[in-house]
Amino acid sequence: MVNFPLRRHWIGRIRLAFTLLGLPQTLCTSGVRYGQAISSSYCRLYPTMPSSESPHVKSRCPQYPGSNIKRFPVPDDKVNWAQQWPQYDPVSYTTPLILNKPAWADPDIGAFSPKFNTVDNGVDRTSFEGSYQVENGKPLNPRGRTGLAGRGLLGRWGPNHAADPIVTRWKVDAKGAKMHHSVSARPLLQFVSIKRKDCGEWAIPGGMVDPGEQVSLTLQREFSEEALNSLSASPEDRAKIQERITNLFKSSGFEVYKGYVDDPRNTDNAWMETVAVNFHDDQGNSVSELPLQAGDDAGQVQWVDIDSSFPLYANHSNFLELVAKERKAHW
Ligand code: BGC
Numbered sequence: 001m002v003n004f005p006l007r008r009h010w011i012g013r014i015r016l017a018f019t020l021l022g023l024p025q026t027l028c029t030s031g032v033r034y035g036q037a038i039s040s041s042y043c044r045l046y047p048t049m050p051s052s053e054s055p056h057v058k059s060r061c062p063q064y065p066g067s068n069i070k071r072f073p074v075p076d077d078k079v080n081w082a083q084q085w086p087q088y089d090p091v092s093y094t095t096p097l098i099l100n101k102p103a104w105a106d107p108d109i110g111a112f113s114p115k116f117n118t119v120d121n122g123v124d125r126t127s128f129e130g131s132y133q134v135e136n137g138k139p140l141n142p143r144g145r146t147g148l149a150g151r152g153l154l155g156r157w158g159p160n161h162a163a164d165p166i167v168t169r170w171k172v173d174a175k176g177a178k179m180h181h182s183v184s185a186r187p188l189l190q191f192v193s194i195k196r197k198d199c200g201e202w203a204i205p206g207g208m209v210d211p212g213e214q215v216s217l218t219l220q221r222e223f224s225e226e227a228l229n230s231l232s233a234s235p236e237d238r239a240k241i242q243e244r245i246t247n248l249f250k251s252s253g254f255e256v257y258k259g260y261v262d263d264p265r266n267t268d269n270a271w272m273e274t275v276a277v278n279f280h281d282d283q284g285n286s287v288s289e290l291p292l293q294a295g296d297d298a299g300q301v302q303w304v305d306i307d308s309s310f311p312l313y314a315n316h317s318n319f320l321e322l323v324a325k326e327r328k329a330h331w
Contacts, residue, residue: 055079059146059266069093071147079144081133090268092149104208105155109137116158122212127159128259128273138269143260146268154270155208163218164206164276164316166256166323167192167227167248169288171305176284181307181330189306189329191320192227192287194298196313203313205298206274215275220249229295241290248286254278254326256319263314276319280327306331 055076063070072090077083098105106112106123114120116134117127129142138149139158154160171179171188178187194205205226209218224230228241256276263272281288294301304310306320308331324331 056143056146056260056262056266058262058264059141059143059271061264064093064148064152065264066095066153067093069148069152074145074147081140081144085145088145090145090147090149093152093267094150095153098151098153098155102155104210106151106157109157113137114157123156124161124209124211125156125158132158141266141268141271143262143271146266148267149269150267151270152267153265154267154272157269158271159273160270161209161215162206162261162272162274163209163215163222164204164274164319165219165223165249166204166276166278166319167223167281167287168278168306168323168327169281169284169303172284184330186328186330189324189327190303191306191323192223192292193302193304193312194226194294195300197297197299199313200299201313202304202310204276204316204319205301206276207297216249219253219275219277219279220245223249225296226294226298227292227301228290229293231295244287244290248279248281251279254280254323256322256326261315278323278326 056079060071060074060079062073069091072088074088078085078088094108099108101107106114114123114125116125116139117131118125125139127142132142133140151157168189168191171190173179180187192205193202195201196203205223207218207222207226209215210221213221224241224245228245230238230241233241254277256278258275259273261272261274266272279287288303292301292303306324306329308317308321311317312320321331323329
């Protein structure tokens with residue numbers, strides 16, 4: 001993992017912190033939702049959350065993830081749609097998987113013309129970025145040009161909404177006393193991490209918001225499916241899991257981030273947005289007591305010490321840093 005120059009400074013305002021952390025790093029991108037593993041030896045850049053002032057970077061990675069498709073090179077000063085650029089001629093690409101019309105993806109624009117900037121037929125087509133433009137029936141990426149038209153690996157035209165549940169507890173010794181880091185002397189936090197099947201990176205057990213689903217439910221569902229394997233649990237175990245999760249997640253949680261993600265899967269017409277929320281089991285007697293079991297998109301699952309040196313998928317490290325600062329824990 002790359003060391004952020006500003007890592008050790010708490011900025012206080014989340015948006016500003018992400019702006020400052022919006023630096024390129026290495027990664028393996030995610031595939032698509034619901035168990036479709038996409039291998040990813042492509043664009044090795046972590047998604048980040050650039051501010052409106054700093055242009056997205058990962059969304060312009062030269063080679064599109066999981067393909068041989070090259071993006072049209074977009075210089076920083078041409079990212080903004082407001083800049084006239086008649087020469088701009090990006091290739092249009094949507095993976096065959098999406099073109100096969102799985103239930104969770106939109107059909108191609110033409111016969112299909114969804115209502116953008118609103119919740120249309122249960123699908124949330126609003127953006128955390130505010131109202132986005134629609135040109136020739138296609139939504140335009142609110143952060144500007146990416147060098148690729150179409151949807152690439154993403155199922156929805158416009159915003160593709162994800163949710164990232166960050167479940168934490170204090171690391172304790174055999175007697176139940178909080179453990180502290182030997183150098184920072186701060187208490188150690190642990191979070192539930194999954195090893196993604198698609199790229200082998202450790203990550204927060206996040207996933208896509210289903211049509212009509214409240215984000216609060218997505219957070220619970222993704223955590224139950226990926227970290228507790230609720231999909232394969234017996235009805236009794238599933239009920240037990242559900243009860244614990246509901247109890248922990250009904251606490252309001254700490255909203256770590258909400259907005260656009262500079263993800264290499266983004267295109268001119270489709271992009272990732274996420275809500276990352278921290279749920280903390282302070283007494284260690286809630287979700288901490290449930291046996292972790294990897295399921296769905298997760299190959300492995302475990303409690304991992306939160307520490308800046310632990311490499312993580314996408315921009316997830318940025319989220320954990322904010323959680324550690326908020327809870328005055330070691331980072
Ligand atoms: C992942 C989330 C991630 C989001 C944006 C989703 O596919 O499941 O964990 O935050 O993409 O990169």
